[in-house]
Amino acid sequence: MSLLDISNLTVEFPGRKSTFVAVEGVSLALEPGKVLGVVGESGAGKSTVGNAVIGLLQEPGRIANGEIRLDGERIDQLDKKAIRKIRGRRIGMIFQDPLTSLDPLQTVEAQLVETIRTHLPMSHSEALTRAIELLDSVGIPDPADRIGQYPHQFSGGMRQRVVIALALCAEPELVIADEPTTALDVSIQAQILDLMKALCVERNVGMLVITHDMGVIAEICDHVAVMYRGNLVEYGETAQVLGAPEHAYTKSLISAVPRADVTIDRFPNVNYIEAAATPTRSIDISTHWLGKARDYEAATGPLLQVQDLSMDFEVKSSIFPSRRKYFKAVKTVSFDIQPGETFGLVGESGSGKSTIARLITGLYHPSGGTVHFAGTELTSLSSRSQVLAMRRQMQMIFQDPYSSLNGRMRVKDIVAEPIKFHKLASSNTEVRQIVDDLLDHVGLGIGAGEKFPHEFSGGQRQRISIARALATRPRFLVCDEPTSALDVSIQAQILNLLKDLQQELGLTMLFISHDLAVIRQMCNRIGVMRHGELCEVADSDALYEAPQHAYTKELLTLMPSMDLLAKIA
Template sequence: MTDPVLSIRNLTVEIPTRHGIFKPVENVTYDLHPGEIRGVVGESGAGKSMTGNAVIGLLDPPARVSEGEVWLNGRRIDELDAEDKRRIRGKEIGMIFQDPLTSLNPLFTVGEQLVETIQLHLGLSASEAKKRAIALLDRVSIPDPADRFNQYPHQFSGGMRQRVVIALALCTEPSVLIADEPTTALDVSVQAQVLDLIKELAKERQVGVILVTHDMGVIADTTDSVTVMYSGHVVESGTTDQILGAPKHEYTKSLIAAVPRPHTKVERFPVVNYGERERTFKIEDLAAHWDKTDLSKSGKLLEIENITKTFLQKGGLLPSQRKYFTAVDQVSFDIRDGEVFGLVGESGSGKSTVARMIGTLYPVDGGRVIFDGEDVTAMEAEALQAYRRQIQMIFQDPFSSLNPRMRVGDLVAEPIHHHKILPKPAIESRVRELLDWVGLAKDAWRKYPHEFSGGQRQRICIARALATQPRFLICDEPTSALDVSIQAQILNILKDLQEHLGLTMLFISHDLPVVRQMCDRVGVMRHGKLLEVQETDTLFEAPEHPYTRELLDLMPRLKQLA
């Protein structure tokens, strides 16, 4: 076997706190060989991303590497000064971060950012760098790359922003690529393209890849070896076939058991119970406090009739100079009382735009949204206020949807205050009950969002969404940023809400096994159009549209769970 391109030896990271030294990473050891793709898995807070940040020299002070060594191509790099580490970053070690929006500068076009990176590390002329940048955008499947070159990050969907970040990481042809959840925001079709690109880089250019992911299907389809981390430690390492086929550690076994099955439906998801806090306030208690509402007049709580949404893509003084993009094109469907309706499709297909029009975050340009027989698009301010109390949203990124300057208790209480649901003395008690029910500690209401993990922040968002006792819940990729163990807990909470409270839901996701488990019916979108709507089992077993069949064929699978 060839010498490793990257060696991590007994790496330990320390963070000084008021309560002593905290070690988020402790004695981590593994090698990465040229052309190898090593998957790193584990629950939120296991130390996966922290290890990658330590390798590349991006630890936020006061965090520091206190022990261990990092070797790159036979050269020790953990002892280098900041300037030498900066030269290595980007040129020799590429990094793909989980959140593409924070990885891109909103003040510069994506083309300017690509050209700057290429010229800095490769010394090409501006015209050569631009040509290379456009080719990279095309390679990561950005449509119309020459036009998109001149657009800003906010003009891209989440999935397309991630593809731009991947292009940035690849532009200098590094020998090591650290991919931290690179496909989190991507649908299965784009995910397959990105993973094929990563496999191609590893095979043809002998790039060593560390792939941090919570998607065990991606691990099965993509990686050669796997390292399993829990609470800052490596609990198991081996080949992918060995780890997935015959795991030895109990944590690895429970992690694999928590993966949603693509072909069989389960009542509840197995949960990884490693230090998980039991809820003391049961769902039955929550149901007893819940104001029951009558069923809708027609049996259809929500009806969407030919809704359309266009966005200005290119401005101009004259109307003839303006260019518009149709994000949603005459979409129609209905959602029945107590139903979970799934919406799937590739990045940029219009799924989230539909959700935002239903939630009145975007105005409807054409068509109607009808809620319990009332036309939402024609509502006056007072009626619209009442509608917004009955409909709540859980967004994909829990951190950006929570005000970092407000305590968690105030965040959950805010909609109760706004809609004047309870008298002030009763609000704190209701907030504590909601936080307790979603599995957070008693003192959670005093803390700020940054003091919680991603999974805990998503629970806060669920508690806040439940504060108004809504009839309809919009879940826009609620688990895409979560590992499988935390995902199982969140999905079980949503299942409880539907079963015991009769909540109706719109569930948007690119994770098809999760959709199979959660939804009663599913609609498939592409390029702003709704292609088909079917009962979930029918859609997965006998899809009608060729695009749906393509999506299902691209779904990553664990052979053990098929």
Template structure:
């Protein structure tokens, strides 16, 4: 018997501007022990299908047509109290955004225990034991201590692991995984994917994986469905779809996957079916607003960023007695330099200290020790807000989590225009609005996006808004903290090509943090490898990939997805 079946699904989002059809005429099945992958661009309707299956469409979204069956029983027409019994127990859901799917006011233990006790009724002691065991299974170190902490005390990748533990803890029959490995480094991704495969084989669990990561698709799925603008354009066995696709869109999508084996000058772009005959307008940076002269008021020579013996620790367990306090050393004695015009990559496991270094450089954290110099100025010693504003304009950050970094009550126009207005970079409000619309067009959203709110966009589209806002001050130094983690390969190619253009034409300097090793190889001039808060190895990108010196670097490269092998099969 088919475990999960979706028939002729159509999902609409009515608004004052008309009705938007997010999904149209989509049918799919998931069998016991099978993993079905759904791929496609951001906004293609992938996540909407998952939300519709579990009855969690955001208003005013509605199922205009179609039926959903679980083991032959129709569930899309069940009353809400019946659906609540299915969610978690029969159908587990791993959501795309790990931060907003966790309650910030409750500990991880309380959230896990509540779910386990509700569905499995193991009692408080049994539920706590299972909660700790689930955290251990998804690779969280020292689970007995960390289960007592709150979501904000975890890195993005570790929050994602908690969300995965929540979805698996009640042993559901079907798991809908919406970008389950988005924020995970290669080592933890391999561990999670192995856990997923083991679940499906040993417990006959059916899984629907929604992802833009072709490496994940190649590694764990049995079949693949390809979505394009709300329609399913191709479906079949994984080896067939990835190795010899029939549809032109699928062929183009696969060609845009970053190469892990060699460096290319440009990322191949996806050719859209209806628009393939229209050449894409290239950005002429020399005459564009982004390329106009920027006066930063210094003639500094030498490294733009210089970090010496940087240290950062967080209080993980408080006590009135100082000797009983427990600290987590997130960054331990790190020193590095970033030259002007260079793209410096940072890689390493989730929780290794990569994002902490980014926040220390940008001034969001104050270091426990060490020095941070920007263009020869000691940032740690600056006390004046006015002086810091001068450097904040020159340093912009693209955060890992696009939703929580955008104000949900502001239109996109005002979100992107805010730094332009604050720093006085436009002569009038009208000019500022024109600049915003132009930026939105160049990051692939189109000018019409300016009048919408963040909740009206998919995860990948929200990340593009964040990138447009970061570019709005014409920065000198751009900190990219997992900037493409929420992007599909087609938009990723556009964004990374844009960042490459900006770097080449403007001499833009970047700190590029990512767990996606093929992207790091394509983007970065030099790479630093982080582990447990320490810098293991620094070197030229090609040297790191072709001749790594440190054992941990070799380990990471061995775990890199081997998608290219499938694609040419």
């Protein structure tokens, strides 16, 4: 008998005019001590399956057909009171974002003890002892001291360990992990995946892992189910599905996974997925792009030179300078970027990558060192006109396109704003023409200008961000984790688009990421950051094939293994 048995599950969301079928006829089974991965893009129905199992479907969502059995007992028809007794006690849940799934106003001790005592007959002291043991078992150092701290006092990886401890505190039979490592660095991801796999084996817990990351699937899952638009399109042992996929959608997903073992010119088009093929750009924007507004003086040497750059953040203030305490985020970093080159910065969270980007673009003023752009020292600029002239030449694409776009403005106004601010057009008609051409060039079409950001998918919003960044005709783009929140197929589209734009428009790029596979495919040279220091700089292929620094070697060994994935052209 299976621990979890899902039979012919259909989930519907009734609306005023029609009923949306989120999951249709899905059947899955999970054994104790095993890991079942459910993979697919956003909107495939993965999380809906998990929510149906644990009884967290948002109204008016309902199970329209099928059965869900836990250790032989049917649970899909239980009332709210009965399902609450199962939730947490027999089924644990690990959510994607540990910061939002923990109460910021309560200590970790309060949250763990409360959960334990809700489900197990223990006194406060017994529950506290068990909570400390759980924190120790999930790898949190000094658990007796750290249990009294608040969630914000933990790093992202440590917060995820706390969430895992919460999921396990009542000794559940089944754990559902919904995108458990999406926001984590490669080293922290490796630790969390090892921990999850070990807990399944040691405690004989069944685990349902919901993800769009093929690396996670290949690393820890015994079986994998591939979902597309609410339907189960392929299901079987992980080695079989990833190594010899049968369905066209599975093949498309695997083909779009960035590889760290070889460099390719372009990512394959994910042709099975509707509207996923690279869009045909019918408009030539060179008439706007190469005019007077982009008449820059050619750089005789490197376009960007960073020399001994440092940044200190004050963490304890005092009227007495000797008592002030500082955190050194960046420590005497030096590198250069040649015209037309893509230079990558890779490293864990807190390594100083994004701080360097903000120093280069003038959002922070450095504590020491210099930044030269096209022969001009940016840190010495004093007048507003000089600063604006340089800022127009460099633009930034941020990680989260939804929070970096004004939700109250139409897309046409978002893209037009920098054109008007820098006075790059002679009339409103010309502004609108440039906006339409940019939107068409990034694959959205001119009709997208009338809509608001919330009407677009994540990948489409990132295209809007790229169009806005291109609006000032820059020659230098700073891309700060531009695809980390996107599905693998959408990521492939955006990366291809950036490559195309670089070649067509002569762009130079600083590409920041913690994804080693993406960095290899996008960059000519790569710098490895750790604790604010630049450990190593090398050509892309040389760095991956013959790394010199011990930390670089460690990062490369921690990447999820892609050996199981079929080589699909």
